[in-house]
Amino acid sequence: MTKRSRRTRKLTRAEYEDIYYSNYVGEKLGLGATSRKLDIPKTNLFRNFKKYDLPLRSNIEATQLSNRKWSDRDIEKIYQNEHINKKMTFEAISKVHGISPSRFSARCAKLGLKVRSRAEANECFWERLASEVLESHMLYFDDDVTVEEIAKEQNISTYQVYERFKHFGLESKRPRGSNLTDDDVSQIVKLNAEGQAPREIEENLGISSSTVRKVLKKLEIEPRKHEEAVNLALRRGRDKNRKSINANIKFEFFEQMTPQLAWFLGAVCSDGSIGFNYGPNKVTCSFSLASIDKDFVDKLGMLVGLSPSKSASSTSSKPIWTLRCSNKRFVNHLEGLGVHSNKSSTVTVPDTIPPELIRHFIRGYFEGDGCVSKTSKGTLRFSFSSKSEKLIRSVAEVLFEQAGIGICGKRRSLSHVSSPNCPCLTVYKRSAKDSDLVMYVISSSSLEMLEKLYCYLYQNVDEAYRMNRKFNVFKKALGSL
Numbered sequence: 001m002t003k004r005s006r007r008t009r010k011l012t013r014a015e016y017e018d019i020y021y022s023n024y025v026g027e028k029l030g031l032g033a034t035s036r037k038l039d040i041p042k043t044n045l046f047r048n049f050k051k052y053d054l055p056l057r058s059n060i061e062a063t064q065l066s067n068r069k070w071s072d073r074d075i076e077k078i079y080q081n082e083h084i085n086k087k088m089t090f091e092a093i094s095k096v097h098g099i100s101p102s103r104f105s106a107r108c109a110k111l112g113l114k115v116r117s118r119a120e121a122n123e124c125f126w127e128r129l130a131s132e133v134l135e136s137h138m139l140y141f142d143d144d145v146t147v148e149e150i151a152k153e154q155n156i157s158t159y160q161v162y163e164r165f166k167h168f169g170l171e172s173k174r175p176r177g178s179n180l181t182d183d184d185v186s187q188i189v190k191l192n193a194e195g196q197a198p199r200e201i202e203e204n205l206g207i208s209s210s211t212v213r214k215v216l217k218k219l220e221i222e223p224r225k226h227e228e229a230v231n232l233a234l235r236r237g238r239d240k241n242r243k244s245i246n247a248n249i250k251f252e253f254f255e256q257m258t259p260q261l262a263w264f265l266g267a268v269c270s271d272g273s274i275g276f277n278y279g280p281n282k283v284t285c286s287f288s289l290a291s292i293d294k295d296f297v298d299k300l301g302m303l304v305g306l307s308p309s310k311s312a313s314s315t316s317s318k319p320i321w322t323l324r325c326s327n328k329r330f331v332n333h334l335e336g337l338g339v340h341s342n343k344s345s346t347v348t349v350p351d352t353i354p355p356e357l358i359r360h361f362i363r364g365y366f367e368g369d370g371c372v373s374k375t376s377k378g379t380l381r382f383s384f385s386s387k388s389e390k391l392i393r394s395v396a397e398v399l400f401e402q403a404g405i406g407i408c409g410k411r412r413s414l415s416h417v418s419s420p421n422c423p424c425l426t427v428y429k430r431s432a433k434d435s436d437l438v439m440y441v442i443s444s445s446s447l448e449m450l451e452k453l454y455c456y457l458y459q460n461v462d463e464a465y466r467m468n469r470k471f472n473v474f475k476k477a478l479g480s481l
Contacts, residue, residue: 011040013052019045020054030062032100075107083116087124090115126167133164188215195232227327249325250305254333261337262357263465264303266364267296268339269347269391272323274331276341285331288324296367296467297321304330345387349394358398360465363457365395367467372450372474380450380477383443389417389427392440396424399442403456405449454478 011019023034035042049056078097082088090101097104108115116124136154139145151158165172184207191201198209198216216223224232253261272289291297297308301323308321338350353361365384372382386392396418399405406423416426417440425442444450454474458466 016048016052020049072111075111079108079113087128133168137165137170185215188212192216197229197233248305249327249330251329253304257352257357259357259360260303260465262353262360263364264300265337265339265350266361267300267368270365270368274334274341284326285328286326287331288322290320290322292318292320293467293469294321297323299464347388348390359456362395366457367470372477379445381443381445382450382453383441385439385441387439389440392427392442396427396442400424403452405452450478
């Protein structure tokens, strides 16, 4: 216990007066020396001497008295005999001679007597311990005492006892790993091959998990990656209460380009994002995709093995449904397919999608950032918007080449960025008020173009791979015309 928390017997006035006159006045000890001698907190002495009107020395008087009591010759003698020859620390010297460590250190500094460096102090520490460690080791090997008894006697831990033996090159009766038989090692290897973690092996064999790891490392068996280990544990029923969002990811979904994968990539390019968090020890990869349409998010989640989570929206009364995971392999797949971080203004149609599947990518993007609505004049209009001019231009070109959706009439607005002779839908540049946000938009209110877009996006597409909400709006709007 520290002095602050130590409880002492409450002394009477007569006892404090006796301490004052016999120690403080008679022996001319300071408050610190009296405190160490009688094992009474220094603060208690100071407060009670004041309380009982027992006069104390001023700082100047205490310094002069200390300097008279310990002459320069005394300090030099103590320094040479105790600190240099006997390798004693200042704290040990203070207990023997009644001078505080700080005072002794200050007097030594004043006389130019150097204190040992940290390395020298460490060496002296082991020199002082040498005889004690050798004696305890001899008793240990003669079976007179155990390591636990040595630790208790010296008021240290068993780990420190072994460390002291190790420092002096002394052997232990049971060095690490020596109690493992060949059968134990083979059992460890077998259970590890079956997918058991070191902690599970510890439960089954009674061998500590740290020893299991050392055995595997010695045999040059590579440890499993954390993600793989977690998934194996979950499949075997370990940590049933743990809900790992990475446990059921379908990585095989990314191995071959399919209409479903192209649709998923389109949705990611509109409403999704990937990022990297660079910490002091590791880089964390993250993926997220959010939408207010739960049915849409559920269908995308089914494709990749992720479950949506619900959160409140700061801009809408409707909740937001989000797919998210922090999985390096998942993010690497997306990057390999052409989706990158900070994609808002640089995203484009991935080169990995063949021409015959691009319509599925555009459908996924349209269901995220596209719109079908009626104008104030009662006409129907569709539009695509993005911060990426390159993406909108690519979509306009694909719609013209594959669906025959192009410009109808002349370009009257001055805000377009398309070339005069381009037959594709006009790309308009829109700037938000009081903001640096710039969006690029293609749109058309031609009934012919609307019907072509509807057929291009949704013809022969299963209900499981489309957003029903926008599909129904599209179909209803066309049916009402």
